[in-house]
Amino acid sequence: MRGFSKVILVGNLTRDPETRVTPNGATVVSSAIAVNRAYKDGSGNNVENVSFFDFSAFGKTGETIAKYVHKGDPILISGRLDQRSWEDKNGGGKRSRVEVVVEDFNFMGSGNGGNGGNSGSYSAANNNSGAGSEVVPDDIPTEEGDIDLNDVPF
Numbered sequence: 001m002r003g004f005s006k007v008i009l010v011g012n013l014t015r016d017p018e019t020r021v022t023p024n025g026a027t028v029v030s031s032a033i034a035v036n037r038a039y040k041d042g043s044g045n046n047v048e049n050v051s052f053f054d055f056s057a058f059g060k061t062g063e064t065i066a067k068y069v070h071k072g073d074p075i076l077i078s079g080r081l082d083q084r085s086w087e088d089k090n091g092g093g094k095r096s097r098v099e100v101v102v103e104d105f106n107f108m109g110s111g112n113g114g115n116g117g118n119s120g121s122y123s124a125a126n127n128n129s130g131a132g133s134e135v136v137p138d139d140i141p142t143e144e145g146d147i148d149l150n151d152v153p154f
Contacts, residue, residue, distance in 0.1 A: 005080040007100055009053060011035035012074050017066040029062030031055060057102035074108035
């Protein structure tokens with residue numbers, strides 16, 4: 001039987017996205033998202049819990065995230081879980097990490113409490129032909145300085 005992995009998270013970026021290029025020329029952007037959860041415990045006390053998740057985005061999806069979203073900004077990401085394993089360079093044995101590989105995302109609003117002009121959503125579509133094959137609408141500006149975030153139509 002084939003497995004299935006899908007995760008959807010809404011939260012705030014914990015750091016500015018970091019862009020790097022693989023040896024074969026693919027763009028990879030990585031960051032982390034903090035997801036807050038509030039609930040009442042068995043005694044009726046309000047409890048807040050925060051979970052942190054690392055994520056990576058490839059190609060145009062990653063480039064768009066890196067260009068328009070910064071530390072503290074709200075975002076919705078969806079994708080698959082991916083586990084990486086490696087040997088620790090300092091003799092610490094085998095290490096592993098689970099991260100979200102972003103397939104789609106939505107801008108959730110401004111970084112100032114969500115009351116700004118750029119609330120709404122944008123989805124980058126993954127056409128399943130591999131990393132870096134995402135489709136980005138033509139109306140996304142391509143040059144730095146082409147856009148005022150208060151004028152973004154989403």
